Amino acid sequence: MTPGPLGIEDGVPKIAPQTGVLEDDRTFHSPQDGELAADPLLSSSLKLTLLRSDSPLERPGNYPLLTFLWATLFRCDNGGAKLPPHSISDMDRIIRGIMKYRQTGRKTMVQQFEQVRDNPEPKAVFFTCMDSRMIPTRFTETNVGDMFIVRNAGNVIPHSQHFVNEMTTTEPAALELGCIVNDIKHIIVCGHSDCKAMNLLHALRDEEFSSVENRRRSPLRAWLCTHAHSSLTKYQQLETSGFGTPMLFQAETPMRKFVAYIDPENRFSVTDKLSQVNCLQQLQNIASYGFLKRRLETHSLHIHALWFDIYTGDIFYFSRQQKQFVEINEETSKTLLKEIKRYYS
Numbered sequence: 001m002t003p004g005p006l007g008i009e010d011g012v013p014k015i016a017p018q019t020g021v022l023e024d025d026r027t028f029h030s031p032q033d034g035e036l037a038a039d040p041l042l043s044s045s046l047k048l049t050l051l052r053s054d055s056p057l058e059r060p061g062n063y064p065l066l067t068f069l070w071a072t073l074f075r076c077d078n079g080g081a082k083l084p085p086h087s088i089s090d091m092d093r094i095i096r097g098i099m100k101y102r103q104t105g106r107k108t109m110v111q112q113f114e115q116v117r118d119n120p121e122p123k124a125v126f127f128t129c130m131d132s133r134m135i136p137t138r139f140t141e142t143n144v145g146d147m148f149i150v151r152n153a154g155n156v157i158p159h160s161q162h163f164v165n166e167m168t169t170t171e172p173a174a175l176e177l178g179c180i181v182n183d184i185k186h187i188i189v190c191g192h193s194d195c196k197a198m199n200l201l202h203a204l205r206d207e208e209f210s211s212v213e214n215r216r217r218s219p220l221r222a223w224l225c226t227h228a229h230s231s232l233t234k235y236q237q238l239e240t241s242g243f244g245t246p247m248l249f250q251a252e253t254p255m256r257k258f259v260a261y262i263d264p265e266n267r268f269s270v271t272d273k274l275s276q277v278n279c280l281q282q283l284q285n286i287a288s289y290g291f292l293k294r295r296l297e298t299h300s301l302h303i304h305a306l307w308f309d310i311y312t313g314d315i316f317y318f319s320r321q322q323k324q325f326v327e328i329n330e331e332t333s334k335t336l337l338k339e340i341k342r343y344y345s
C-alpha cells in the first residue's frame with residue numbers, strides 16, 4: 001500500500017485498540033469504500049476540540065483514536081498538514097525492535113524452536129484479552145513452546161451453541177488444536193482489571209446502546225452482546241442479590257459446580273467485578289464443547305481461571321477450595337499449588 005498524504009496507508013485508518021469503539025456513533029459511518037470517514041456535520045466541532053487540546057501536536061500520537069481523528073479530519077481540507085511525530089514513529093518503533101531482535105534474541109530463539117519441534121511439551125492453552133498491557137509470557141515467565149495463546153476482546157470463549165453448520169470462531173478451533181491435536185491438559189482463562197471490553201459490556205446494559213442498529217455498526221458490540229451476554233446476565237443477578245452473595249458456576253461437567261464470592265473485600269470497581277464474573281463464566285462455555293467432554297469427564301483436562309490486576313501487577317488464581325480469586329504470592333502459592341496438585345493433575 002502507498003502512504004496517503006499524511007503518512008497513513010490509504011484505506012487503513014488507525015482506530016484505537018484500547019477503546020475499539022468510537023465514542024459517538026453519530027460521528028463516524030462506513031462509506032462505500034470501507035474506509036471510516038468523518039461526518040461533516042460533526043467534524044468542525046471535533047477539529048476545534050483537537051486544536052484546543054493542551055498540546056495538539058503531541059497528544060494525538062499518544063492516543064491512536066486522536067491520531068485517526070486528526071488525520072481524517074485534517075486530510076479533508078489540509079492536504080499539506082503533517083501527522084504528529086509520535087504517530088509517524090509507531091511503525092518505526094516496531095521495525096527498530098525487529099532489528100534489535102535480529103542482533104540479540106534471534107539465535108537463541110531459533111535454537112528453542114528446534115528443541116520444541118523435536119520435543120513439544122506445551123503446558124496450557126491460555127485465553128486472555130487482547131489488551132496491550134496483557135503480556136502473558138512475561139508475567140508467567142513462560143517461553144517458546146510453553147503455551148498456546150489466544151487473545152480477543154474480553155477473553156471470551158463463545159458457547160458451543162454458536163458453533164452451528166460449520167460456522168465457528170477462532171476460540172473453539174484453538175481449543176481443538178491445543179487440547180485434542182496437541183493433547184494439552186490445562187486451559188487457562190485470564191481476565192484483567194480496567195478491561196475496555198468489560199467496560200463496554202457493562203455499558204451494554206443500556207438498551208439503546210446495545211440496540212440491533214448499534215450492534216450492526218459495531219463488531220465489538222455485536223461480539224460482546226452475542227458471546228458475553230451470559231456474563232452480563234450473571235453479573236446483573238449478582239448486582240440484584242448483593243455483591244456479598246455467593247454465585248454458582250459450572251465447570252468441567254454439568255455436575256461439577258463451584259461456588260464463587262466475587263471480590264468479597266470490595267477492593268475493585270463494578271466493571272472489574274464484571275470482569276471476574278466473565279472470567280469464571282468462560283469455564284462453562286469451554287466445557288460446552290462435545291469434543292472436550294470425555295477428557296473433562298475423565299479428569300485428563302482441567303480448566304483454570306486467572307485474573308490480572310493491571311494497577312498493582314498482582315495475579316490471582318481462582319481457588320475453588322477458597323471460593324474466590326486468591327492473590328498468588330509468597331504466602332499463598334504453596335497452598336494453591338497443593339490444591340492444583342490434588343484436584344487438577
Ligand SMILES: [Zn+2]
Nearest residue numbers: 129131195196
Ligand atoms: Zn481487556
